[in-house]
Structure formats: C-alpha cells, structure tokens
Amino acid sequence: MMEKSSKDIVRNGDIIYYEEDGRIHWGKVKNLTESTFQVENFGCCCEGDSTISRDMIGYTFFLEREELEKRQKL
Numbered sequence: 579m580m581e582k583s584s585k586d587i588v589r590n591g592d593i594i595y596y597e598e599d600g601r602i603h604w605g606k607v608k609n610l611t612e613s614t615f616q617v618e619n620f621g622c623c624c625e626g627d628s629t630i631s632r633d634m635i636g637y638t639f640f641l642e643r644e645e646l647e648k649r650q651k652l
Contacts, residue, residue, distance in 0.1 A: 588615065588635060595646045596620070596639045602646055 588594070592607045594617055605617035608627075616627040617639070630639065640646040 583636065588632070588641060592641060594635075594639050594641060595643045597646060597650065602643065602650075604643070 588607055588610065590607055590610045593604050594607050595602055595604045596617070597603070603620075605620050607615050608618055609616045609629075613632055614629050615632060616629055618627065620628055620630075635641070636645075640649070
C-alpha cells in the first residue's frame with residue numbers, strides 16, 4: 579500500500595507554514611482543488627490571495643512547523 583504524501587492529505591482549513599523574508603508565517607488552506615490551493619492572507623496585498631500548486635507542499639509550504647524549521651537549517 580502506498581503511503582500518502584502531505585500534498586494528498588491537506589484539507590481546507592488546515593494550518594500551513596511557509597517562510598517569507600527569513601520569518602515563519604502561517605495561514606489556513608482554502609479553495610483546495612486537485613492541483614492547487616490558496617492560503618488566507620498570502621499573496622500580493624491588493625491582488626488577493628495567490629494560487630499555489632499542491633506540489634509546493636513539502637518544499638516551500640509545510641503542514642508542520644517543525645518540518646519548515648528543519649528545512650531552514652539546511
């Protein structure tokens with residue numbers, strides 16, 4: 579049986595962590611589709627929330643803060 583990856587288990591309303599300007603930020607996942615999602619309050623200020631590929635989970639967006647902190651230390 580194949581193990582599900584983070585991008586397969588993320589759901590609307592989940593907290594997701596990301597780094598911006600060397601600081602850790604977080605937001606809630608919304609508008610989740612098969613291939614994309616948005617994060618509340620993430621995006622260019624006046625243009626609304628950015629749409630992000632689910633493939634970015636585990637690379638620039640993380641379901642666990644600890645995973646992002648580990649990535650920062652690399």
